Structure formats: C-alpha cells, structure tokens
Amino acid sequence: MISIYQLKPAFQNLLRPLAVRLAKLGITANAVTVAAMLLSLLLGGVLYLFGASAPQLFLLLPAWMFLRMALNALDGMLAREFGQQSPLGAYLNELSDVVSDAALYLPFVFIPPFGWASIGAVVFLAALSEMAGALGPMVGAPRQYDGPLGKSDRAFLFGCLGFWLGVAGSLPAAVFWLMPLAAVGIALNIVNRIRSGIAAITP
Numbered sequence: 126m127i128s129i130y131q132l133k134p135a136f137q138n139l140l141r142p143l144a145v146r147l148a149k150l151g152i153t154a155n156a157v158t159v160a161a162m163l164l165s166l167l168l169g170g171v172l173y174l175f176g177a178s179a180p181q182l183f184l185l186l187p188a189w190m191f192l193r194m195a196l197n198a199l200d201g202m203l204a205r206e207f208g209q210q211s212p213l214g215a216y217l218n219e220l221s222d223v224v225s226d227a228a229l230y231l232p233f234v235f236i237p238p239f240g241w242a243s244i245g246a247v248v249f250l251a252a253l254s255e256m257a258g259a260l261g262p263m264v265g266a267p268r269q270y271d272g273p274l275g276k277s278d279r280a281f282l283f284g285c286l287g288f289w290l291g292v293a294g295s296l297p298a299a300v301f302w303l304m305p306l307a308a309v310g311i312a313l314n315i316v317n318r319i320r321s322g323i324a325a326i327t328p
Contacts, residue, residue: 137198144202154203155214161196162221164189169228177235180294186229186287190280193225197276219259222276223252230283236296243304250311251279257318266325271317274310282307 147157168189176182200218204210227248234244255276258269272278282303290296 136194137202140195140198141202144199144206147199148203148207152203154200154207154209155211155217157196157200157203158214158217158221161193161200162217162225165193165225166228169225169232172229172232173235176232180236180290182291183232183287184291186291187284190229190284190287194277194280197222219255223255226251226255226276226279230279233283233286236290238296238298238301239304243301243308246308247279247304247311250308250315251276254311254314254318257315257322261318261322261325264322264326266322269318269321269325271321272310272314274307274314279307279311 168185172182172186200214204214204218230244230248230251233239234241254274258271261267261269274282286296286300286303
C-alpha cells in the first residue's frame, strides 16, 4: 500500500547531518523521543482546552506534525547509527507514538462536524495499528509499517485539517465523512500489518 512512510529514507538523508551534530552534543535518542512526546502533549492540551474558541491555534498543528516526523526520524537514526539502541528506547519509541497521536487527535472532538464517536474511533484504531506493527518482532518478523493511514499519513491528514480550520475558522459539514473513511483505512492497515508479519515468517 502507498504511504507517506515510503518517503522516510529520503527524509532521513536530509536530516543525517543534524543527527551527527546531536550525537556530538551528547543528545540521546531517548531524550529526543521523550521531548517529542512532551511537546505533543503540551500542544494537544492547549488545543483541547482552547482550540474550539480560538481555532487559529490549530495552525500550530501542521507545523508540529512536520517537526514531530523529523524528531521521530532523528531518534531512529541516533539509536541505529550511533549505538544508542536499548530495550527502554524500544518501549519509549512505541508508547510515545500512541500517546502523542491521541493527544494531537483528541482536540478535534470539540470541532464540528466531528465528535467523540468519530475521533475516538480513529484514536482507538490508531493505537491498534501501532500495536499490530510492533508485534511483528514478537512472532519473529520485522516491525511492520504497512499502510494505508499509517502514522505519517495520519499526521498529514490531521495537519491538513488543522491548517484548514486555522485559516477558515471552521470546517464544512461534508468533512464529517473523513473520520469514518480514515477508520476504514486504519482497519485495512491493521489487516495488512498482520498479513505482512505472518508472511515474513512463513517458509
């Protein structure tokens, strides 16, 4: 399945000089992972509390989604290329993504035409998607990143919604259907990740 995640190698090549500088400064992969999660929680909290009354705050979301993807790429490079891989880092990497996604998606529950049901379903399925991918090594397969609607694709979707909302001040009723469609896409993503994981260990 086509996914923005497929652009990650090229993105990492652009960021590699920065990763080298961070490593020389003694900044660890785990520190980058935790910082990205804390900043996601901070922005999510601000949007959750004040976004409905000040929709222009959602203009921060697309910028942060891009920076978060950069930080996610950097922590991976620091871990793999500078000998910083650790069991703690593996836990932080997976859990922080689920926490950050939930924090950044939940503010949309107060934005018409969405609500708790549609956004809650996407948050729940997004967590299942990351679990399905992370379970690959448990059965002897690589970590699975199949799309559609993987983490990078979801970041693009919510970043675009945040930009639209920040500029226009509201969203049209027709975008309600984006969340059910996203939920279907993530459900397909989960199936694809399970199938790919099984295929990777099948003789």
